[in-house]
Amino acid sequence: MMKQQKSIEKVMPMIMIVFILAGTLMEAFNISAPILSDEFGISSSTVSIMSAVSMLVMGVSYVIYASLSDFVSVRKLMVIGIVILAFGSVLGFVSSGSFLMVVISRAIQMAGGTCASALLILTATKYLTENKRMKYYGFNTACFSGGQLVGILIGGIFATYIGWKYLFLVPVLSLFTIPLILKYLPEDSTKSKQKIDFVGLFLLGCVSLFISLYFNVMSIYILLACFAFVTLFFVHISKNKNAFITVDFFKNRKYMLVLLIVFLTYSIQGSYSFLFSFMASNVHEIQLDKISMILLPSFLVSLVIGIFGSRITQKLGVLRTLILGFTCLASALIVGSMILDRNILLLAFVSCLFNGGFAMLYTPIMTLVINSLPEGKRGAGLGFFNLCIKITSSIGLVITGKLLTLEPFQLNAVMSFMTSEGIIYSNILLVFVCCILLSGITLNFGKKYLGL
Template sequence: MEEQPVHKKLDKRERKNLILLICILLTFTVMNGTMFNVAIPDIAEEFNLLPSQVSWVMTGYILVFAIGSLMYGKLADLFPIKTLLTAGIILFASGAALGLFSPNYPTLLAARVLQAMGGASIPALSFIIPARFMPGERGKVFGIVSSTVAFASGLGPIMGGLVGGAFNWRFLFIFSVLSLIALPFLRRWLPEEEKRQTGKVDILGAVLIAITISAFLLFVTSLNFIALLAAAAAGVLSAWRMYTYEDPFIDPAMLKNVYYAFTILTSFLGTIAMFGMIFVVPIMARDIYSLSTVEIGLLLFPGAMAAGIIGQFGGKLIDRHGSYPVVQFAFLFVVAGSFLVSTFIGVPPWIISLCILVQYIAFPLIQSSTANILTQVIPEKRTGVGIGLFNLLNFLAGAIASAVFGAILDLQNVTLLLNPVAQNGSATIYANLFIGLSILAVLTLFIFRTIFKNFAEKHK
């Protein structure tokens, strides 16, 4: 039987310091995403971009972030987490410094890619740290991590609105540069680790997967059939590499575990619904309500703050009642929230803000409960790659949501209203998008209940 890695046991103070470190790092990373989400209308206006074009500010970032999250997950099985996080933060801040002085759209995209290459280390390793160093408090810590993500996502729109409205969206990069402040605490508080497993990372496999995904998303946003052919060719090569290479970037054996595969599928579909909402709302708010950047931030703020509070409570629910009822409870909120937004588009913005709140609070519950399920269905020695693939698909869901919804929003003269109780007119396309998210959540909930019914009984 293969020996499991042995890690240092942390006392109460060391655990609190480590949780604080995770929260600090996640705050910088998540704010970086949500601040720019609010600024998307301003970026589109400055560079004269369509929604499908400006979506690459998020899509490009999330795509590299997704690949990087799995890369760091695999590297965490080979190298100390402290070393990986140090390198990641330096790259993240360097990309922010480039973005601060970006004079044009290509430079902005390059800065976002560099940021993503480093920033991917933070959420990827933040989910591995509790599993590795605090196994007895996983549910609690995953709840804190997820609520921090929600809190930072709420703080981001406010800061993005204030800074972008008062100055310029480029100044939003300053917050990411400040992540360097966390470095000395990271070096002091993260435990030293013994030599990890020997092995190597499949760089070629990662590149092929990145080409497959980016070419496909380029086809979605531009209907370029050459990009579709490139995606198909790279996809075939990726599959060949996956099944012939000794240690592939994505191990197909992981996906043979039905419970693991459907856990990450559940999180993937839930994240599409959440990122879809976060991407569409700022564009909708500018288009339908003519809100300023600051007002868009205020529109999102109550929901994100409520999600932060619920995330703390959700961690305790997971430890007390298990992950399975929490997942189902969360998806009911996605269904209700998406339907309410679809129905009430066009009414005063404060009502829409309350509808967004209903959907927003599902995010930390889905993240923490599915992450906790993963720790039950994968062996400890595969935690890095298992959670890495989980993060890969979550961030890929964000890239897909941004690209697909951006392409849909390019459509003109949409008259077919899918929600019979929604208002017709200029808001039709937005109402249809949100009713689609509601239907997606219903299907995901049905799949989860079907697959996990027996497994949940065994793990009560």
């Protein structure tokens, strides 16, 4: 047993490397969004679909890997995921002349690369002692922030000096981790009659996709299709005993209240760095490599807070940590909406406050999710929670892309002293403020119900 634990600890850094390499491209392509928009001759709204689809695939893949890990070995799942990640990388590089193929390739990359983020926690929980696994729970957040940090850094450099299509090749490096994964992870697959609810995941994915498409093209037919998929999804989970999420979860008022807070809050998480690249390049005329360096400190702040997130929550308590996180977010967005056209260094400070606030929220929100669920349903509940984060971030990205194209947002300034170039970005940041305020109000009214 002790020998196996030592072997597992030797391979955990390999899983973390795959986690970081896969997560790197999310921020790298967000930073490269203005160049993609120009090169393909498409709007910012259309470019945002790439990130939205990637996030959606990531959320669905997370649930699939978590479900498969009950009877398929982590060793086998990691190797399969890495091979899929490498295939998507090569496909994206050779077909980078087509935006549609770029979107498809990014989706394939995320389908493979999510293996690491999904299986890091599961591997620690399954094979390591409680003291050892707690360390990797903290590293999970650190890997996410580390991927963002590296992505911000290389995104600007590649887009400016090397060529954005070469970003696709970065995750190919994950292939070098396979020998150690095969050597140190045990092959402990078991025969099982358990089936993955692909139909349920497909229907929920379609709901998210059609919501995103509706905000992009504003077609009543797409909205009707969305309602149809919502109906089919609820009919499916009502009648299928093996559904990945059951109707009981939607009857759990505490759980649904937490998900509402998640929806309002995380709808803006991925949108900020996407918006930042347009703000910096269009308002301050800064090249993408310099935009990366400006955002770098904010992800360092996020990385540090992520590592110490559990300690902060234990020290302050769940409610105070949430209030502090929301205060940081609201303050960052309000200040940003007022000074975004003044000085880029002030905008860098705003980004530190924003990303730090989000890093502070994850642990207390995760605690609320766990406490709202009976012990036997926490696995499925946490999987659905992570899926909801990706879906809301995906939808938020598409809405942000659409807001960038709306004429009223470009001409009517809420902040009357804002320059013409900064009006639209100031208005969108104020929309983000509204989301955070609604989330805070929801928390305030529900805090007693949540036991806070």
